[in-house]
Amino acid sequence: MSDFIVKVGGEGGTDSPTTAGEFITLSAIREGNSVFTLRTLPAEIKGGLATYQVRVSSEHVSSQGDGPDVLMCMNQESYDELIDELDLEGGVLVYDTDSVQLAPQNGADHRLYYGVPMTSIASDEVKERRTKNMVLLGVFSALFGLGLDTLKRCVEDKYGRRGPELVQLNHAALDAGARFVAEKLKKADPFWFQPNPERSGVERMVVDGSDAVAMGAAAAGLQVYAGYPITPASDIMHWLAKFLPQFGGTVIQTEDEIAALGCCLGASFAGAKTMSATSGPGLSLMTEMLGLGVMCELPVVVVDAQRGGPATGLPTKCENGDLNIAVLGTHGDAPRIVVAPANIRDCFYDTVGAFNLAEKYQSPVILLSDQSMAMRTQAMEPPDVDTIQRHDEHGSPSTNNGTLAAAMMDKRYRKVQAARFESGWxxxxxxxxxxxxxxxxxxxxxxxxxxxxxxxxxxxxxxxxxxxxxxxxxxxxxxxxxxxxxxxxxxxxxxxxxxxxxxxxxxxxxxxxxxxxxxxxxxxxxxxxxxxxxxxxx
Amino acid sequence: MAEVAQAQTLHEAEPRRAKDYRSAVDPIWCPGCGDFGVLSAVSEVFAERNIDPDNVVIVSGIGCSGRFPAFLRCYGFHGVHGRALPTATGVALANPKLRVMVVGGDGDGLSIGAGHFPHAARRNVDLTYLLPDNEIYGLTKGQISPTTTDLSLAKKALSSPHGSWEQPVNPVGLALSYGASFVARAYSAQRKELSKVIDEALAHRGFSFVQVVSPCTTFYNSYKTITPKVRFIDDEHNIHDRNGALQLAYDRRHVWLGVFYRDPDRPTLQDQFQHIREVSAGGRQRALNDIFRQYT
The missing domain is CATH 3.40.50.920 (Rossmann fold)
Structure with missing residues (x-):
């Protein structure tokens, strides 16, 4: 069995470490491995340090693991920022000798260092500076046993539409990186991929939490989506805006989150399956509308991709601090259903489940995801949509009828409490x-x-x-x-x-x-x- | 049972009369309230057009006029304060065949809900927005509103005992600036003109906005100051000229009534969404499988 963690760091945009990481992930899956990725984005809108971490295992993995076993640094900043994450006992560093100046090493350092002139191989040998990440992948393949042919096929599949020249150029860079390892480096670490042909093709989709939620919503029959941009939930809207028209659905970007949930409740009132996705600040704004949804007993799914709070807080960081507002948020007593997926597969199936609960209990359902789940990817089996189960009570201004108000409150609580005996949650x-x-x-x-x-x-x-x-x-x-x-x-x-x-x-x-x-x-x-x-x- | 029997009569009786559209709930409005006029005009226009109440949804905000849906026999959604427009947008998107009407006052639509007005207008959602404007908060018993022009008319104005220094907004001017494709003003005391304007608003495909000057007899009785200023927009005004419409809207000496602006050719939001919809022929499963493949 093999199970190790690789982290690639470099300048976002120019080094494209994320692209390199994505190719490692895809190739590893095609060879039957299980993957779990973690991405960090620079706070800068463009450029800055970008990192991509992937845990690859020949058996199923369900967490990102601990620190990286193999660190690959494409520039000085990535080395300076990430080197301390690498275990002093047996961690492996692969670095671009053209752009990384190693810090003086002390006696306690038992890490292994592989220096590769990635920039000059790309610029001089392959004649294209931008292929540096492909050189890195060639090095990675030769050092750690990820199939070079598998990588090449992935490149063909992803770049083939853009012409044979681009594919050939990237193939040349992969070869150049691998060749450098064969000629100049001597492997001295234990990390080596073990393809698992039995699992090959089982978990063949690589999906992040945002896309998995959006796909689950489309599979569940979402008809009207209304949302307002917010990190880290916007990716759900992006997916739906692109694909939902194919399912006869509508996506509207509203002026704020109050309007978003208002729009959903209106659409739900008119009989449509509706959803909105937001993060903490948006959920705060939605709370009055949430109470309206509970009072009117309208089915709606609200996704909260939680981030650090309170207020604007930590938009690109992870926290699970919205449980209170999800369960209790709004004035008055307003029982609702709150569910929380725990992995990417859950993000798909629990979203379908959330729509079913909303229909069955005629109630708003809040689905709590979070930043880490929204942005990480895991491999999953493509869902069989046909096997997914999908489920398809007049109001005037109140007189002073206290008995009626109490009876309605009793009903709402009784109804929603029954959901706790639902199995499988x-x-x-x-x-x-x-x-x-x-x-x-x-x-x-x-x-x-x-x-x-x-x-x-x-x-x-x-x-x-x-x-x-x-x-x-x-x-x-x-x-x-x-x-x-x-x-x-x-x-x-x-x-x-x-x-x-x-x-x-x-x-x-x-x-x-x-x-x-x-x-x-x-x-x-x-x-x-x-x-x-x-x-x-x- | 009486309710059900009456509802059935409404379906079978042709042609329908104005009173057929009124529910069994009696308005709680004060005697002389302008909103009675608005309610009568709406039910008259519905009867004239023989509108099927099953296809009408009235969405309202909070305030005296927000109680509108309860008094009419059709679908109604009395939501939260200031959010009638986004709620109605959702109704309109979910079922484009429905006739959607929004009723909410000056406080609901131009104060707490002011952020939604421009967006509903610029999206050209196919709905009719009636804004009964009494220049005061009536339901909360007499605070100034964003359209209060003359504090001396306010009977209590408990929130402004030392006066008010805020400029009132001009609802028609806003609607024109926001790009509404139909903009009109009517007056609850001018019933014939009111019905005519509501009728034209309902006929318009797209976002039709009608400010209805609707005085509050209890807290802000403006009948005497408004009535002498009333003028009717005539054929001299070019209805497709937004700038000319703005001049009429900001005429301080007169209260112009009628249709200020109309653009019948602008596609509605519903049309636009219909245009991009290309439902996959193979059904949901095929569409999803095609998408799933992109992730492998």
């Missing part, structure tokens, strides 16, 4: 009983599962419950899970422990909290250490 992982039980929600599932595995592999016992429906809270299920463990910890990407509060308020479980709120997702290592700490001192 949670997953457990680990042994049947354990000393410690972790409860998670949202994008951290994969990292938490790996952390649980590591605890169990190191002599401890741990299991986990991952919730994908947060409102109504599956009280019975949480209490049953708590009965199988000595101690319950809730793991969350926010400061206050919003799910932990809900669990302590609504169940008999006295859980404690593991939290992170620096804008970056948990790694398995961090979660394993925190769980171990709870085991040791709990």
């Amino acid at each position: 949670s997953r457990t992982h680990g042994p049947e009983t354990a000393k410690i039980g972790a409860i998670g929600w949202g994008s951290l599932e994969g990292a938490l599962a790996e952390a649980v595995d590591r605890i169990n592999a190191n002599g401890g016992t741990a299991r986990m419950l991952h919730l994908r429906m947060l409102a109504p809270l599956p009280v019975e299920e949480i209490e049953a899970f708590a009965a199988t463990v000595d101690k319950v910890v809730v793991c969350e990407l926010n400061f206050s422990g919003q799910l932990n509060h809900m669990i302590r308020a609504e169940t008999d479980v006295r859980s404690s909290l593991i939290r992170k709120y620096d804008g970056v997702p948990f790694t398995p290592r961090e979660l394993a250490a925190a769980l171990q700490e709870e085991l040791n001192h709990g």
Whole structure:
């Protein structure tokens, strides 16, 4: 089995490290590997440091893993910024000797360095400076065993339409990079791809969370989408704007998020399946409309790709801090359904599920995604749309009829509470009983599962419950899970422990909290250490 | 049961009469309120055009005039304050065959909801926007509104005990500037002209805006100051000349009534969306599979 993490860094736009990373991902999938990518974008609108991290494994992977095992630096900035992420014991650096000046190394450094004159190979040998990322890919192929032929076919598939010259040029650059390794470098690291022909072609789609949500909405029969641009949710609108007309649907970019949800409610009132996608600030603006949707019992799906808050906050960073507003936001009592996908496959199927819940319960459904899930890619099997299940009650100004108002409130709560017995909105992982039980929600599932595995592999016992429906809270299920463990910890990407509060308020479980709120997702290592700490001192 | 029986009569009775469009709910408006005139005019025009109430959706904001849908027998959506236009846009997009009418006052549409007016106008959503303008907040009992022109007429103006220093906005001027394809003004006391203007607005394909001067007898009784200023737009005005229309809109000495501007040829938002729709012949599955392939 092979399982390692590669990170490529360089100048966004000129070095195009992202393109290089995407070709590694696509080729690795074609050779039967499972992938999990993490992209960071520069804060600059154009240029700046761009990085692309991909974990490639011959078996299924469900998290981004810990730090990079192989770092590839295309310019000085990427080396300066990223070198400390590389493990001092056995990490591998591949760098462009034409543009990277290595810092003095101290005695504790047991990393391996491969220097390659990528810029001059591209400029002098291939005669095209812009093929530097292809030279890097050739080097990568020869050093770590990713098939050169597979890479070449990927280049043909992606660039073939733009003419044979472009394909030949890129092929030449791939060859030049590989040739340099064969002639000048001696491999001294253990990282080597193992193609897995059995899995080849199974998880053959590479999709990010935004596109997966948009595809799920199209598959569910979305007819009217209204939205306002906001990072990191806009990609959902972009996809739908391009493709939804093929499905007979309409996409409108409204003047603000209030109008967006207003438009959705109007369309829902007129019988259409509707959705809007936004991030925290937009959800804040939508809250009055959300109450209207609950009161009028109108089906609508609202996607919140959570980012760091409050206010404008950290638009390009990750936080799971919108659970409170999703579950409780708006004045008055307004019960609604809140679900949270935990991986890219979920992003597709849970969006379909959210539309079905909205129709079945005639209620707004909020789907909580987040920045990391919106922008990372994972491989998945192409969904079989035909097998997806799709589901296809007069108001005058109130007199002072208090009894009627109470009866309507009773009905709305009764109705939505029934949704907590819907099956399939949670997953457990680990042994049947354990000393410690972790409860998670949202994008951290994969990292938490790996952390649980590591605890169990190191002599401890741990299991986990991952919730994908947060409102109504599956009280019975949480209490049953708590009965199988000595101690319950809730793991969350926010400061206050919003799910932990809900669990302590609504169940008999006295859980404690593991939290992170620096804008970056948990790694398995961090979660394993925190769980171990709870085991040791709990 | 009485409700159902009446509804059936409405379907079967041809031709329909104005009162057939009125619901069993009685307006709570004060005696003399201009909105009674607007309600009567709308139901008369509906009857004249023998409009099928099953195909009409009235979306309203919050305020005295926001209660409009409850008093008419057709589909109605009484939403939240200031957001009638985006809600109505959603209705219109979901089912382009529906006749969509928005009713909301000066506070609803020009204060809290002012951000939606330009966009509905520039998109040319095929709907009719009636703005009964009483220059005051009536439902909340007498605060100044964005169109209040004469504070001395305000009976309480509790929020402005020391006066008001804000310039009023000109609803017709705004609609013209925002690019509305049909802009008109009517007066609740001029019933014949009111019905004529509403009729023309309903006939227009695209975003039709009608400011209806509709005085509030309780908090801002402006009948006496408006009536002498009333003039009717005649054939001398070129209805396709936006600049000429703006001059009439900003005439301080007169309150011009009638249609200021009309552009019947501009495509509606619904038309534009229909134009880009190319539904995949192979159905949803084929379309999705073609898209899925791009991800491999």
